[in-house]
Amino acid sequence: MRELKSEILGILKAGLENVTSPGAETDRILLHVLSQSRPELDSFGKLYLSDPVPTPAERELAISLARSRARGIPLQHLFGYQTFMDRDYQVNGSTLIPRPETEILVAACEDWIRQRNGSTGPRFAELGLGSGVISCELLVRFSGATGVATEASSEAIRLAESNLTRWCGPRWMDRLRIVPVNPDQGFTPFEPHGLFELLVSNPPYVSRDDEIDAGVLLHEPGSALFPWNNDPGFFYADFILRAKNLMAPGGAAFFEVPHERADQLEAEFQKSGAKQVSLIPDLTGRPRVLRAEF
Ligand SMILES: C[S@@+](CC[C@H](N)C(=O)[O-])C[C@H]1O[C@@H](n2cnc3c(N)ncnc32)[C@H](O)[C@@H]1O
Numbered sequence: 369m370r371e372l373k374s375e376i377l378g379i380l381k382a383g384l385e386n387v388t389s390p391g392a393e394t395d396r397i398l399l400h401v402l403s404q405s406r407p408e409l410d411s412f413g414k415l416y417l418s419d420p421v422p423t424p425a426e427r428e429l430a431i432s433l434a435r436s437r438a439r440g441i442p443l444q445h446l447f448g449y450q451t452f453m454d455r456d457y458q459v460n461g462s463t464l465i466p467r468p469e470t471e472i473l474v475a476a477c478e479d480w481i482r483q484r485n486g487s488t489g490p491r492f493a494e495l496g497l498g499s500g501v502i503s504c505e506l507l508v509r510f511s512g513a514t515g516v517a518t519e520a521s522s523e524a525i526r527l528a529e530s531n532l533t534r535w536c537g538p539r540w541m542d543r544l545r546i547v548p549v550n551p552d553q554g555f556t557p558f559e560p561h562g563l564f565e566l567l568v569s570n571p572p573y574v575s576r577d578d579e580i581d582a583g584v585l586l587h588e589p590g591s592a593l594f595p596w597n598n599d600p601g602f603f604y605a606d607f608i609l610r611a612k613n614l615m616a617p618g619g620a621a622f623f624e625v626p627h628e629r630a631d632q633l634e635a636e637f638q639k640s641g642a643k644q645v646s647l648i649p650d651l652t653g654r655p656r657v658l659r660a661e662f
Pocket residue numbers: 462463464465466467470495496497498499500501502518519520521524549550551552553554570571572573591592593
């Protein structure tokens with residue numbers, strides 16, 4: 369194992385322009401490969417304490433994954449999943465790989481729901497369903513939750529449907545309605561569906577002028593990163609215009625926001641008719657989630 373570990377580390381270090389944490393990623397590759405054939409090894413601790421001798425097939429797979437990773441392919445695409453709030457979600461190139469920052473967004477919604485009405489769920493809206501992680505977590509955590517979600521990519525919708533079936537069961541469509549939309553649509557597709565107690569979105573909010581990691585640009589779709597008109601404020605401004613047609617009295621909207629523009633967005637959201645607008649920081653202390661209470 370130690371020999372294979374140092375071989376993998378060497379491959380990843382040779383791809384340093386693509387791999388920022390070769391040590392940690394070596395562990396993830398080895399654990400992934402070994403846990404496929406040895407289900408008893410489900411943690412790093414067990415992996416290193418038992419120090420198993422890798423079979424030739426395991427060695428070959430680990431090396432091939434490391435080579436692909438060194439060429440810049442994200443580990444999540446190589447493994448086919450990303451863990452989000454303790455659940456493994458299928459991922460592919462059709463939408464964004466769920467990020468840890470988005471767990472802060474879901475946790476903020478969860479705190480608000482629990483403070484407001486205990487464990488029963490609200491009627492929610494999500495713009496930009498992607499792999500389905502946000503809507504799926506709300507449905508799993510709150511048995512009374514029902515929602516409407518929009519998404520502009522039909523491939524992303526297929527991916528979300530698969531994740532919803534896995535975690536919410538085959539009858540998830542009794543609780544979530546997915547509305548396919550065009551990329552230039554904002555929040556109008558929600559208007560025929562009545563008022564929402566909770567609205568949540570991690571919309572495309574990157575500007576083409578922002579500095580973006582080359583690997584992200586190459587492997588994650590531009591349609592999940594950049595708004596259709598390259599205006600990073602498009603979805604926020606559209607919500608502010610339409611909030612009164614969307615939000616139930618006493619409801620709240622939660623948006624993931626770029627930390628560089630968070631203060632400006634907080635000021636702009638005051639125009640949405642919200643009673644209170646606040647920012648919630650991520651684990652690095654930077655403002656990441658905007659909450660608007662109606
Ligand atoms: C930043 S990703 C978020 C995906 C997922 N909700 C998450 O947090 O990981 C944004 C998603 O919005 C979708 N999208 C782009 N334009 C849209 C639009 N006008 N309406 C709804 N969804 C849109 C993209 O295809 C992409 O899946």
